[in-house]
Amino acid sequence: MDRLTIFIIIAALFAFVAIVVMGLAQGDSFAVLFGIGVALAVGSIPDALPAVVTTILSVGSVNMAKKNAIMKVLPAVETLGSTSAINSDKTGTLTLNQMTVREIVTVQHHYTVSGEGYSFNGQVQRTTGDAERDLDYVMFPCALCNDSDIQDGEVIGDPTEAALYVLAQKGGVDVTEFRRNNPRVASVPFDSDYKFMATFHRMPGADGGR
Numbered sequence: 001m002d003r004l005t006i007f008i009i010i011a012a013l014f015a016f017v018a019i020v021v022m023g024l025a026q027g028d029s030f031a032v033l034f035g036i037g038v039a040l041a042v043g044s045i046p047d048a049l050p051a052v053v054t055t056i057l058s059v060g061s062v063n064m065a066k067k068n069a070i071m072k073v074l075p076a077v078e079t080l081g082s083t084s085a086i087n088s089d090k091t092g093t094l095t096l097n098q099m100t101v102r103e104i105v106t107v108q109h110h111y112t113v114s115g116e117g118y119s120f121n122g123q124v125q126r127t128t129g130d131a132e133r134d135l136d137y138v139m140f141p142c143a144l145c146n147d148s149d150i151q152d153g154e155v156i157g158d159p160t161e162a163a164l165y166v167l168a169q170k171g172g173v174d175v176t177e178f179r180r181n182n183p184r185v186a187s188v189p190f191d192s193d194y195k196f197m198a199t200f201h202r203m204p205g206a207d208g209g210r
Contacts, residue, residue: 008044012040012041012044013041015040015044016038016040016041017037019033019036019037019040020033020034020037023036054074057074057078058074060077060078060081061074061077064077096117098117098118098159099159099160099162100113100115100117100166101113101163101164104135104138104167106129108129108130109126109128109129110126110128110129111124111125111127111135112124112125113167113170115170118150118153118155118162118166119153119166120166120169120170122166124170135171138171139167139168139172139173140168140173142164142165142167142168142171142173143165143168143173143175143179144178144179144182144184144199144201145197145198145199146161146164146165146168146175147161148161148162148164148165149165150162150166182201182203183201183202184199184200184201185200185201186199186200187199
C-alpha cells in the first residue's frame with residue numbers, strides 16, 4: 001500500500017506539471033491551469049480504493065486465521081505478510097512458556113546449571129572459585145519460598161517459580177519431602193512494587209529443636 005500510494009502521488013505530480021507546462025506554452029492563464037492540475041491530481045485517487053483495500057485485507061485476515069494467526073486490526077495483516085523474520089524471547093517464555101536457570105553467581109563462585117525446561121535431569125557444577133561451597137542457602141529458598149509445583153512435567157503455578165523449583169531439585173533437594181519436613185507457618189505474599197516475597201517455616205535448629 002505504501003508503494004501504491006507513492007506511485008499514485010508521483011503520477012499525479014507528473015500529470016500536474018505536464019498540464020501546466022503545456023498550457024503555458026499555449027498561452028493559457030496559470031491560475032486556470034493550476035486549478036485544472038489540482039482537479040486532475042485529486043481525481044487520480046480511485047474512489048473505490050478504501051473499499052478495495054479493506055476487502056483485500058479482510059481476505060488476508062481470513063487466510064491468516066486458517067494458519068492460527070489472529071489479527072486484531074486489519075493493517076497488521078499487511079505488516080505480517082511482509083515479515084521475513086520473527087525473533088522470539090530466548091528464554092522460551094514466548095514459545096513453550098518454560099524458563100530454566102542457567103547460572104548461579106555469588107561473590108566468589110560461579111556455577112553452571114545443565115538441563116532443559118522443567119525436567120529434573122541436570123546438575124549444578126562449579127566453574128570458578130576456591131574450595132567447594134555449600135549451596136543450601138540458595139537451594140532452600142528456591143524450594144520453600146515458592147508456591148509452584150511440578151507434577152509429571154506439568155507446572156502448577158508461575159513459570160519463574162517453577163524454574164527455581166527445578167533448580168532446587170538439581171541441587172540435591174527433594175522439594176516435596178523437604179516442604180513436608182519444614183512446614184510453612186506464615187508468608188508475605190509477593191508484591192510487584194517491592195519485588196519481594198517471604199515465607200516462614202518450622203525448621204530444626206542446631207540443637208535438634210524447632
